[in-house]
Amino acid sequence: MTKLKVNGKLVEIDVDASTPLLWVLREQLGLTGTKYSCGIGLCGACTVHIDGEAVRSCLLPVSALQAKQEITTIEGLSADADHPLQQAWQQLDVPQCGYCQPGMIMSAAALLKSKPDPSDADIDANVTNICRCGTFNRVRRGIHLAADLNRSSKTGDNEHEEA
Amino acid sequence: MMKQRVNISRRDFLIGSVTAGAGFSLGLYLPADTGVALAVGEDNAAENSEVTAWVVIQQDDTVTIRIARSEMGQGTLTGLAQLVAEELECDWSKVKTEYPTPGQSLARDRVWGSFSTGGSQGIRGSHQYVRKGGAVAREMLIEAAAESWDVAKEECSVASSVITHKPTGRTTTYGKVASAAAEMIPPLEVELKDPKEWKLIGKPVKRLDTADKLTGKQVFGADLQLPGMLNASIKACPVFGGKLVSFDAAKVSKMPGVRAVVAVEDNAVAVVADSWWQANTALDALPVTWDKGENAEVSSVSIEQMLDQGLRAKDAFVGNTVGDAKTALKGAVKQVEATYGYPFQNHATMEPMNATALWTEDRCEVWCPTQNGEAALQAAAKAAGLPAEKCEVYKIHLGGGFGRRGAFHDFVTQAVAIAKQMPGTPVKLLWTREEDMQHGHYHPITKAKMVGGLDDKGNLNSLHIRISGQSILAAVNPGWMQNGVDMFTFQGLLPDGDHAISYTVPSLLVEHAMRNPPVPPGFWRGVNVNQNAIYMECFIDELAHAAGKDPLQFRRSLMADHPKSLAVLDAVAEKAGWSKPAGKGMFRGLAVCKAFASYVAACAEVSVDDNGKLKIHRIVAATDPGHAVNPQQIEAQVEGSFVYGLSALLYGGCTIKGGSVEQQNFDSYPSMLISEMPEVDVIVMPSGGFWGGIGEPTIAVAAPAVLNAIFAATGKRIREFPLSNTDLRPALDA
Numbered sequence: 038m039t040k041l042k043v044n045g046k047l048v049e050i051d052v053d054a055s056t057p058l059l060w061v062l063r064e065q066l067g068l069t070g071t072k073y074s075c076g077i078g079l080c081g082a083c084t085v086h087i088d089g090e091a092v093r094s095c096l097l098p099v100s101a102l103q104a105k106q107e108i109t110t111i112e113g114l115s116a117d118a119d120h121p122l123q124q125a126w127q128q129l130d131v132p133q134c135g136y137c138q139p140g141m142i143m144s145a146a147a148l149l150k151s152k153p154d155p156s157d158a159d160i161d162a163n164v165t166n167i168c169r170c171g172t173f174n175r176v177r178r179g180i181h182l183a184a185d186l187n188r189s190s191k192t193g194d195n196e197h198e199e200a
Numbered sequence: 201m202m203k204q205r206v207n208i209s210r211r212d213f214l215i216g217s218v219t220a221g222a223g224f225s226l227g228l229y230l231p232a233d234t235g236v237a238l239a240v241g242e243d244n245a246a247e248n249s250e251v252t253a254w255v256v257i258q259q260d261d262t263v264t265i266r267i268a269r270s271e272m273g274q275g276t277l278t279g280l281a282q283l284v285a286e287e288l289e290c291d292w293s294k295v296k297t298e299y300p301t302p303g304q305s306l307a308r309d310r311v312w313g314s315f316s317t318g319g320s321q322g323i324r325g326s327h328q329y330v331r332k333g334g335a336v337a338r339e340m341l342i343e344a345a346a347e348s349w350d351v352a353k354e355e356c357s358v359a360s361s362v363i364t365h366k367p368t369g370r371t372t373t374y375g376k377v378a379s380a381a382a383e384m385i386p387p388l389e390v391e392l393k394d395p396k397e398w399k400l401i402g403k404p405v406k407r408l409d410t411a412d413k414l415t416g417k418q419v420f421g422a423d424l425q426l427p428g429m430l431n432a433s434i435k436a437c438p439v440f441g442g443k444l445v446s447f448d449a450a451k452v453s454k455m456p457g458v459r460a461v462v463a464v465e466d467n468a469v470a471v472v473a474d475s476w477w478q479a480n481t482a483l484d485a486l487p488v489t490w491d492k493g494e495n496a497e498v499s500s501v502s503i504e505q506m507l508d509q510g511l512r513a514k515d516a517f518v519g520n521t522v523g524d525a526k527t528a529l530k531g532a533v534k535q536v537e538a539t540y541g542y543p544f545q546n547h548a549t550m551e552p553m554n555a556t557a558l559w560t561e562d563r564c565e566v567w568c569p570t571q572n573g574e575a576a577l578q579a580a581a582k583a584a585g586l587p588a589e590k591c592e593v594y595k596i597h598l599g600g601g602f603g604r605r606g607a608f609h610d611f612v613t614q615a616v617a618i619a620k621q622m623p624g625t626p627v628k629l630l631w632t633r634e635e636d637m638q639h640g641h642y643h644p645i646t647k648a649k650m651v652g653g654l655d656d657k658g659n660l661n662s663l664h665i666r667i668s669g670q671s672i673l674a675a676v677n678p679g680w681m682q683n684g685v686d687m688f689t690f691q692g693l694l695p696d697g698d699h700a701i702s703y704t705v706p707s708l709l710v711e712h713a714m715r716n717p718p719v720p721p722g723f724w725r726g727v728n729v730n731q732n733a734i735y736m737e738c739f740i741d742e743l744a745h746a747a748g749k750d751p752l753q754f755r756r757s758l759m760a761d762h763p764k765s766l767a768v769l770d771a772v773a774e775k776a777g778w779s780k781p782a783g784k785g786m787f788r789g790l791a792v793c794k795a796f797a798s799y800v801a802a803c804a805e806v807s808v809d810d811n812g813k814l815k816i817h818r819i820v821a822a823t824d825p826g827h828a829v830n831p832q833q834i835e836a837q838v839e840g841s842f843v844y845g846l847s848a849l850l851y852g853g854c855t856i857k858g859g860s861v862e863q864q865n866f867d868s869y870p871s872m873l874i875s876e877m878p879e880v881d882v883i884v885m886p887s888g889g890f891w892g893g894i895g896e897p898t899i900a901v902a903a904p905a906v907l908n909a910i911f912a913a914t915g916k917r918i919r920e921f922p923l924s925n926t927d928l929r930p931a932l933d934a
Contacts, residue, residue: 070416171843
């Protein structure tokens with residue numbers, strides 16, 4: 038049995054140890070917000086947080102994880118869709134098809150955690166997710182808006198890993 | 201009392217149609233016969249009144265607007281709802297949407313019209329009848345209120361779902377009269393509002409489908425879970441036209457979770473397992489023998505030879521002709537000649553192809569992201585070996601479409617073929633990215649030889665365009681061809697219509713030598729304007745340069761009879777400051793086009809450093825779609841289309857070797873990232889009087905505007921793509 042801590046809850050999963058975290062989240066835990074798209078750790082649709090760091094989950098075998106590590110998925114990013122990024126995304130109507138957006142938001146959330154007021158260059162370097170619909174300019178504005186929202190209200194971040 | 205005027209099962213409808221609204225329960229996706237409780241049961245359903253096919257109203261004034269077209273990111277769900285709500289005069293804050301199912305459409309004599317979501321047709325192809333659906337409902341609701349008060353209908357007014365009897369001030373709401381309204385006889389005629397009276401159409405309202413896309417709650421086809429469902433991964437013969445010979449199931453059948461290894465049609469094999477990861481792991485380990493067939497030697501080189509031969513061939517189809525271009529060219533003072541080419545492109549939707557199917561001897565149900573629910577239903581029925589009446593398709597929001605999921609339902613056919621081998625068990629088929637890259641329906645490959653003639657004043661007097669290459673219709677829809685001619689091939693170069701050429705050339709000949717390599721082509725966002733706008737707009741730039749004229753003025757001199765095209769071109773030139781020099785190290789390029797009935801133009805600003813690194817700083821874009829239903833979503837589509845078009849220009853291009861596509865994933869078929877995204881300055885300038893498309897037109901002008909700016913920066917004309925194959929460093933001999 039593999040033990041994982043996902044969105045603040047300890048779970049036990051009976052799965053081949055080589056199974057990537059992405060598929061455990063999606064198929065064993067039913068957390069389908071984290072997406073499969075390239076499977077080679079490139080496009081970022083599968084981005085989750087592990088101890089606060091943005092990680093592509095499609096290549097990461099669960100055997101490489103320990104139960105004490107905090108795994109956060111899009112479903113656990115906030116309690117009521119009130120993370121500053123989610124608020125900003127809603128205000129700016131960022132998503133188009135929406136498939137890449139959970140990964141995009143998780144990448145941006147990790148960036149905001151390390152750099153609460155990121156520059157455009159910070160965004161370029163850290164948000165390397167592919168979006169075929171082409172939401173990039175609204176993503177950029179959304180990150181800046183979230184940084185503003187974060188400054189004006191300190192209540193936004195409910196991520197479990199910080200609990 | 202009968203609640204519904206039409207004989208459809210409310211229960212069936214709700215099961216099938218809920219996809220769009222926020223917070224839906226997966227239970228709603230369950231087939232009726234599983235006996236699992238539904239989140240919305242018949243008790244609730246009894247409170248709903250279908251006033252018209254487009255409008256369902258609940259007692260609490262919630263208005264559910266039915267959307268037949270598919271939402272794949274382009275915002276059509278919101279735009280179509282705006283159209284209905286405008287005429288309905290309902291409270292926009294209480295509007296929800298739902299998809300009717302293709303099966304219900306079949307049972308109700310196609311009451312919702314076409315489900316096809318392609319060709320930028322969602323709004324422009326249905327605005328008339330969906331607005332009518334709203335207007336008829338409004339009249340029936342007012343009539344029901346008037347009847348209940350025993351007053352004349354003409355004495356009543358309506359605003360935001362509240363009906364008022366003007367002489368007495370009495371009021372009621374849509375929710376209170378909806379069930380009575382549903383019993384009214386619909387008026388035979390209604391007058392649609394004059395656009396000047398629009399309150400909701402033209403407003404940048406927020407999308408209706410955002411919330412669930414921010415929390416992971418939005419279920420895409422790839423995410424679907426059904427009780428007892430198994431998962432499948434598939435591999436088709438990598439060589440186009442190749443067949444499956446054999447596979448050694450025993451080698452993988454004992455692997456964890458594996459339930460079955462099955463042949464799919466005559467060219468593919470699938471592993472079905474408890475989880476998709478198990479299925480795919482076993483598939484990777486499965487020994488398979490293919491018959492590569494007759495295309496095993498096809499390569500990009502052999503295709504190039506085929507296209508080159510078409511450039512020289514005597515015979516070709518004529519798409520547009522004015523005067524005698526060949527003779528006029530001979531009399532030209534100066535001739536300019538160039539040959540361009542545009543490669544295959546993969547749609548590469550973020551969500552790979554997928555479908556879930558449940559087959560029994562007398563029923564087949566499919567859950568899938570599709571751009572055309574009706575076509576998906578037909579594909580399902582054919583694969584199931586059942587009449588369409590015994591099949592159903594439940595549409596799910598698409599994780600990208602771009603043309604891949606409209607004309608082609610290979611993923612549905614396969615899913616049903618697999619499910620048919622496991623009767624009674626739902627099976628979800630999900631392609632790997634590699635399968636998706638190798639089994640696309642690619643943007644067609646063409647080349648074009650351009651020859652232009654200038655007179656002694658440097659005016660363009662003659663132009664001959666010979667296109668050679670692939671026809672989409674010949675492969676996909678031969679019935680749409682006219683005497684063997686694929687007029688779609690000439691998009692952007694036609695004499696008139698939705699894809700008319702933007703210039704008046706005294707002598708013009710546009711031809712197509714059809715050459716169809718055995719790589720399946722398809723409709724790819726923008727379709728044939730992607731390459732035709734590059735050919736035309738880059739070559740016009742070459743001609744302007746040869747004439748020693750300013751590219752803007754050279755274009756303008758040919759556009760006197762194209763005022764709407766001229767207006768968008770002037771708009772971008774003005775906003776970009778074309779008349780003034782660009783900043784230091786910055787260079788500009790222009791492009792204009794008419795596509796999908798909209799007029800679009802772009803001015804790109806780029807720099808190229810000494811190492812040949814290109815940076816696209818800004819693109820000013822203008823679009824005149826006639827009517828702009830939701831300006832902020834139009835901006836999103838313009839920006840998004842640039843990402844799609846520029847990704848293709850910069851990095852895209854599928855090459856063929858051994859009859860297969862060489863690119864396997866986003867490492868070899870890259871897509872633009874946020875770091876490369878230019879600022880996009882969108883001018884939405886609806887001039888009224890017509891309805892143009894939004895999702896596709898602007899893609900046409902992104903690439904040529906950038907290419908013309910690159911020429912301004914480097915003196916290099918790039919005529920083969922992607923750009924990543926070209927060294928942009930300044931020429932040493934320049």
